[in-house]
Every structure is written in structure tokens, then in C-alpha cells.
Amino acid sequence: MASRLPEPSADERAHSDRLLRQLREQIAVHGPMPFAQFMERSLYAPGLGYYSAGKTKFGEAGDFVTAPELGELFARCVVNAVAPVLGTLGDEADFLELGGGSGAFAEAALKAFTASGVLPRRYLILEPSADLRERQRERLAAALPVELHARVEWLDRPPEQDWRGVLFANEVIDALPATRIAMKGGEVYEEHVALDGEGRLMRVDRPADALVAGAVRHVERDLGADFADGYRTEILPQLPYWLQAVAGSLEAGVMLFIDYGYVRREFYQPERRDGTLMAHYRHHAHADPLWLPGLNDLTASVDFTALAEAGNSAGFGVAAYLPQAQFLIASGLQEAFEAAQAAATDEVTRYRLAQEVRRLTLPDQMGERFQAMLFARGLEVLPLPAELLAADQGGRL
Numbered sequence: 001m002a003s004r005l006p007e008p009s010a011d012e013r014a015h016s017d018r019l020l021r022q023l024r025e026q027i028a029v030h031g032p033m034p035f036a037q038f039m040e041r042s043l044y045a046p047g048l049g050y051y052s053a054g055k056t057k058f059g060e061a062g063d064f065v066t067a068p069e070l071g072e073l074f075a076r077c078v079v080n081a082v083a084p085v086l087g088t089l090g091d092e093a094d095f096l097e098l099g100g101g102s103g104a105f106a107e108a109a110l111k112a113f114t115a116s117g118v119l120p121r122r123y124l125i126l127e128p129s130a131d132l133r134e135r136q137r138e139r140l141a142a143a144l145p146v147e148l149h150a151r152v153e154w155l156d157r158p159p160e161q162d163w164r165g166v167l168f169a170n171e172v173i174d175a176l177p178a179t180r181i182a183m184k185g186g187e188v189y190e191e192h193v194a195l196d197g198e199g200r201l202m203r204v205d206r207p208a209d210a211l212v213a214g215a216v217r218h219v220e221r222d223l224g225a226d227f228a229d230g231y232r233t234e235i236l237p238q239l240p241y242w243l244q245a246v247a248g249s250l251e252a253g254v255m256l257f258i259d260y261g262y263v264r265r266e267f268y269q270p271e272r273r274d275g276t277l278m279a280h281y282r283h284h285a286h287a288d289p290l291w292l293p294g295l296n297d298l299t300a301s302v303d304f305t306a307l308a309e310a311g312n313s314a315g316f317g318v319a320a321y322l323p324q325a326q327f328l329i330a331s332g333l334q335e336a337f338e339a340a341q342a343a344a345t346d347e348v349t350r351y352r353l354a355q356e357v358r359r360l361t362l363p364d365q366m367g368e369r370f371q372a373m374l375f376a377r378g379l380e381v382l383p384l385p386a387e388l389l390a391a392d393q394g395g396r397l
Helices: 010-030 035-044 073-089 104-116 129-143 210-223 239-247 302-314 326-328 334-342 347-361 386-390
Strands: 094-098 123-126 152-155 163-170 180-183 187-195 203-209 232-235 250-264 278-281 284-286 297-299 317-323 370-377
Touching: 010 035, 010 152, 035 180, 035 187, 035 297, 073 163, 073 250, 073 302, 073 326, 073 334, 073 347, 094 104, 094 129, 104 123, 104 129, 129 302, 152 163, 180 210, 210 317, 239 297, 250 302, 278 370, 302 317, 302 370, 317 326, 317 386, 326 334, 326 347, 326 386, 334 347, 347 386
Parallel strands: 094 123, 094 163, 123 152, 163 250
Antiparallel strands: 180 187, 180 232, 187 203, 250 370, 278 284, 278 297, 317 370
16 A cells, blocks of 8 residues: 555654554553544644644645635635624624634635624634644734734633634544444444554454444434444544534534535445545545554544534534535635636636636535535524525435
8 A cells, every 4th residue: 555655754754653652552551442542643642643743734735635725715705604694793703713724714714704894803713733723823923914813812622601603614523533333243343453463553343332332323223224244434423522512602603514525324325335534645545544643634524414413412403504516606606706816917826716616616526525514503593695595405414
């Protein structure tokens, strides 16, 4: 597998080896590690995890490209969709972004909010990575006027006091540590990471605990069929608890999640017998999450039916669910594109804008693979664009 991937540098290998030593020590002391714990350590271990270390992650120089890295059109459409919510809630409304990435979305969104005439009281960024937080600080300090930058605050944990406004998360759910399960003899097993006789990482199966087994049986009941023996996939039994933790204090407003994934019956198709887990390294996707831990982004597709259930459990109602392309079009993509084209001063910029729209909307790019889900709570009316509400496909959930 590794032979078809770009060769890591000596520094990268040394970095991965340091994390690998920690993982080996934990496994040696405590026994096989649940895969979800391995994924959490690989992504978030202080100073060594993928999102916690100093390596470039986003954009052409990193390992993958997210929608905000393509340009400003994505953020402008999100702002078009949610600015009326902030306007309805008044001067005390905040905007909370979960996981700020490179800061590209925050930069474009704050400029778009300014242009719309509706600014959040505070632009909050909940960012667990100290490295990414510093990059965001530097970018926004350099890019924004002082009075606009003053609205930005970074949080160490979700708000504890009740608040009103908009919560936004782009490509966050896919990076939550996923539990990997396997079916054997009609019983639920959970994948663990262990050591072989030579100290190398390997995956083994152990009987699942009650929480994991219960989550799997819930999915089977909802699908009306049991998983076949040998079937392997991912599940997020912690999703309802995570959503309550990050959004429980949002007493009035809207949540918007955009990520790649499927409704449940499409996620757990019988032919998808090894789930959706993928590793990403320098724009190459591969299927070995144990290869050079700390250097790869590990992700799994989102079960949007499970996300809807988690939102309902937290006291929110699903306001709309639709593919990203339809969400952006209903949120003013055509108008934003035409305005950007008119303001462009050269053909290179116009071509880049056209390519940006293509990548955001084409079915084989982000347009159909990514989905948007909006939740609402505490609003007497739902001030979302009529075109967006009309395009709702929530019946598919």
C-alpha cells in the first residue's frame, strides 16, 4: 500500500514514530485499544496527533481541500442562508464555528456578514487544536479590519451559558472518532488495535460492550434487517452525547452541518461490507488507518439519519436536509458567482471562480457527496430562504 503513496520525509517518519511509541506503550499496559480511541489519539494527541501538530492540512499544500479553501463563494452562501436568523434574534446573537480549519471560512464569512449588514455580536471558534488556533489567529489578524477582528473569540469548550444564534460545522462529524464494528455469528464485535509478535499495529475484534451493541441493534431495527456475518462498518454511539455537549446551551437559533455522507439506508448498504473509513495523505486516499499514525487524516462518512436523531434528542427539529449543491444554489450561489465575476479584473480570476462553482456543485465533486442539514430551536418563525426550505429532502431520512 505505502509504495503508491508519496514518500514521507525523515522528519515526518520521526514524528509518526513518536506517536507510535505512545500507542505501543498504552496497548502494552492496557491491552488492545478500541479503534475509536486509536483514531482519537491519531488525530488529537497533544503535539503529535494529525490535527494537533504543525503540519499543513488544508489546501493544495496539505492533504485535502475543503470547500472554504476553494474561495469565498461557499462562505457567502452560508451567510446568505443564516444572516436572516441572526437578524431575527437581534443584537445579542452569536455565530459559533466548530473547528475553524485554516481560518478561511471565518475570514470570508465575516466579510460577507459585513456586506449583508447583519453582523453577529461575537464570532466564536471552538478549536481543539492549539496549532490550528494559532494559524487562525494569524490569518484573521492580518486579513480583517481591527473592529471586525475584535468580534472573534476562541473557545476551549462549548458555551456553558445559554446563548442565541447560529452554530456551523463543516466537515466536523466525519472526524469524530468512529467505532468500527464487525458481525460474527449474529453477534456484534468491536474492532480494536493490538500489537503483533513484532510490535506492529494490527486490528483485532472483541465482543462489543452494551453501548456499542445497542447502537448497532437500533440501526438494524430501523433498517428492518440484520447485518450479515462478516459485515464491517462504522457507527457513532457517542453522537447524541457529543451533540448535546456542543449545542445543548443554544436556546434559540439554527445549527448547520455540512459533511459527506448518506441517509442510513444508503450508508449501510449490504455491498458496503467494509464501511466508509478512509485515510488521507497528501491528496491520496487509502484504506490503511494504521499506516504512519499522526500523518494521516482519518475520516468516516456521516450517517445523516443518526445526526437527525441526535439533533431531535437534543431538543432540535430538522429544518432542512439536502445535497450541498442544492443548498448553495438555494442560498444564492448564482448571484454570488455573478457578483464575483463582475468584480474580477482578469481572466485567471474568472476561470478560478468557474472552477470553484464546478467543484462545489458537480455530482462527482462535492455537489452530491456532501449534504447539508439544518436544525432549529426556539424560533417562532423559521427565517431561512424560501428556496432552501422548498428544496428540503428530509423525507429521505
